[in-house]
Amino acid sequence: MIGVFDSGIGGLTVVKKIFEILPEYQILYFGDTARTPYGNRGAEVIKRYSLEAINFLIKKGAKIIIIACNTVSSVAYDFLKQKIKIPLFEVVTPAVEKAIEITLKNPKYPKRAVKRIGVIGTRATIDSKIYKKLIENKTTKIKVFQKAAPLLVPLIEEGWLKRMETKRIVKKYLYPLKFAQIDTLILACTHYPIIKNLIKIKIGKRVNIVDSGEEVVYKLKKYLESNSAVAKELIKGNQHKFFVSDLTSHNQQIANYWLQRKIKLEKINL
Amino acid sequence: MIGVFDSGIGGLTVVKKIFEILPEYQILYFGDTARTPYGNRGAEVIKRYSLEAINFLIKKGAKIIIIACNTVSSVAYDFLKQKIKIPLFEVVTPAVEKAIEITLKNPKYPKRAVKRIGVIGTRATIDSKIYKKLIENKTTKIKVFQKAAPLLVPLIEEGWLKRMETKRIVKKYLYPLKFAQIDTLILACTHYPIIKNLIKIKIGKRVNIVDSGEEVVYKLKKYLESNSAVAKELIKGNQHKFFVSDLTSHNQQIANYWLQRKIKLEKINL
Numbered sequence: 001m002i003g004v005f006d007s008g009i010g011g012l013t014v015v016k017k018i019f020e021i022l023p024e025y026q027i028l029y030f031g032d033t034a035r036t037p038y039g040n041r042g043a044e045v046i047k048r049y050s051l052e053a054i055n056f057l058i059k060k061g062a063k064i065i066i067i068a069c070n071t072v073s074s075v076a077y078d079f080l081k082q083k084i085k086i087p088l089f090e091v092v093t094p095a096v097e098k099a100i101e102i103t104l105k106n107p108k109y110p111k112r113a114v115k116r117i118g119v120i121g122t123r124a125t126i127d128s129k130i131y132k133k134l135i136e137n138k139t140t141k142i143k144v145f146q147k148a149a150p151l152l153v154p155l156i157e158e159g160w161l162k163r164m165e166t167k168r169i170v171k172k173y174l175y176p177l178k179f180a181q182i183d184t185l186i187l188a189c190t191h192y193p194i195i196k197n198l199i200k201i202k203i204g205k206r207v208n209i210v211d212s213g214e215e216v217v218y219k220l221k222k223y224l225e226s227n228s229a230v231a232k233e234l235i236k237g238n239q240h241k242f243f244v245s246d247l248t249s250h251n252q253q254i255a256n257y258w259l260q261r262k263i264k265l266e267k268i269n270l
Numbered sequence: 271m272i273g274v275f276d277s278g279i280g281g282l283t284v285v286k287k288i289f290e291i292l293p294e295y296q297i298l299y300f301g302d303t304a305r306t307p308y309g310n311r312g313a314e315v316i317k318r319y320s321l322e323a324i325n326f327l328i329k330k331g332a333k334i335i336i337i338a339c340n341t342v343s344s345v346a347y348d349f350l351k352q353k354i355k356i357p358l359f360e361v362v363t364p365a366v367e368k369a370i371e372i373t374l375k376n377p378k379y380p381k382r383a384v385k386r387i388g389v390i391g392t393r394a395t396i397d398s399k400i401y402k403k404l405i406e407n408k409t410t411k412i413k414v415f416q417k418a419a420p421l422l423v424p425l426i427e428e429g430w431l432k433r434m435e436t437k438r439i440v441k442k443y444l445y446p447l448k449f450a451q452i453d454t455l456i457l458a459c460t461h462y463p464i465i466k467n468l469i470k471i472k473i474g475k476r477v478n479i480v481d482s483g484e485e486v487v488y489k490l491k492k493y494l495e496s497n498s499a500v501a502k503e504l505i506k507g508n509q510h511k512f513f514v515s516d517l518t519s520h521n522q523q524i525a526n527y528w529l530q531r532k533i534k535l536e537k538i539n540l
């Protein structure tokens with residue numbers, strides 16, 4: 001089975017993409033809802049919690065792991081890579097590659113010599129500067145502008161998707177990136193696709209949007225196509241499983257709504 | 271020492287009140303910042319985490335415990351009382367007593383036969399209905415109106431204390447209580463005193479405000495006055511200690527700002 005790990009329920013947007021693109025595979029999801037959100041936490045705590053979570057998925061039978069969380073991918077991937085012996089996919093690199101490609105191919109401001117990519121994410125993701133470092137180390141033709149947007153996760157989890165307050169806050173967070181006239185915006189948090197349309201409107205329709213959660217699924221698809229033995233192994237199993245470390249009716253409701261299908265969250269103690 | 275426990279840093283508003291009213295006592299604080307916020311979590315998780323936290327404070331030398339968190343007081347107090355052998359103060363009962371007293375003595379709408387108390391708190395606190403049950407069981411002269419306000423904690427922790435967005439969201443949360451024409455409003459979360467003035471303006475200046483964190487400190491004062499042997503024991507020690515399960519520069523900054531003094535947060539692993 002494909003293990004998908006997120007600090008909470010944001011990773012379900014990645015699961016939804018897997019359902020679309022790789023419907024034949026079985027998913028083993030774990031969301032650390034008892035300790036979510038990770039986005040404001042320090043690196044040591046994020047590493048420790050992530051390792052526990054991934055070990056749980058491996059114990060349950062996951063043969064590869066998708067880290068469907070930008071905070072964990074940004075802060076803990078190097079650490080986890082050393083500890084985990086099975087294939088580990090993170091969401092940052094695929095988004096970086098896609099953002100560079102699309103920015104150079106289809107910039108909003110084609111006459112500018114140096115193109116511009118904006119990144120929004122949690123405080124931990126932005127403070128790690130990982131997107132900025134990876135992109136600017138790969139090419140001198142792009143400059144990266146970052147903005148932490150810590151209130152978006154709680155607003156999205158509250159279901160305030162179309163409220164005036166959410167619109168104002170999204171606008172406020174995007175303002176410095178809009179002011180910087182970015183060509184491309186990276187959604188560096190797997191919660192953000194839930195308000196992708198709103199973000200699109202606020203940043204301007206001609207800005208390219210790169211969804212980190214979507215890109216990792218395309219990367220996974222390529223990997224499975226060129227590793228057919230692994231792919232064969234992963235197809236086995238007869239049903240998806242969704243584990244969480246805390247189960248409330250609110251979580252269950254959001255999960256069904258985001259996935260647009262009825263699933264059963266199962267509570268486990270980490 | 272007096273052990274003060276909160277799910278995060280909200281309990282520091284209670285510590286501030288202890289500093290004002292009981293300056294001779296030593297504080298041993300623990301904030302579970304690695305797993306905060308508790309306010310949206312289920313009861314089992316809240317009980318388990320709280321027990322770990324309080325046992326940590328006892329191991330460190332606390333002789334009495336203040337649960338400076340409405341979520342824990344609402345959902346886990348009965349459970350904790352059975353497990354913990356030292357005196358345990360929670361924030362709900364003192365606020366209930368004060369709210370009944372002030373509402374009957376000084377109602378905003380004196381001509382109405384049945385007076386009205388409003389309560390705002392986290393989802394877990396409001397879902398427990400503890401304030402409603404306790405007040406309406408004690409008197410038939412008061413009806414209780416509740417409203418969960420889950421976005422206030424993240425807004426306050428972001429430091430968005432005077433922003434237009436915060437004002438609008440506070441107004442929105444208070445609207446049903448204002449519409450119900452309440453006489454008294456209970457701030458059933460130890461974060462809320464940070465925006466007490468804003469809340470006062472939005473609910474209307476003649477509505478009584480009861481701060482649950484403040485009331486527990488008055489109750490503690492009375493207890494110490496009538497238990498002088500305990501009080502003597504608690505005065506010993508020569509410095510306050512502040513422990514957290516996750517330490518970030520953001521947390522440290524908020525802590526200093528809220529307490530209006532420089533303290534040193536120490537990180538421990540629970």
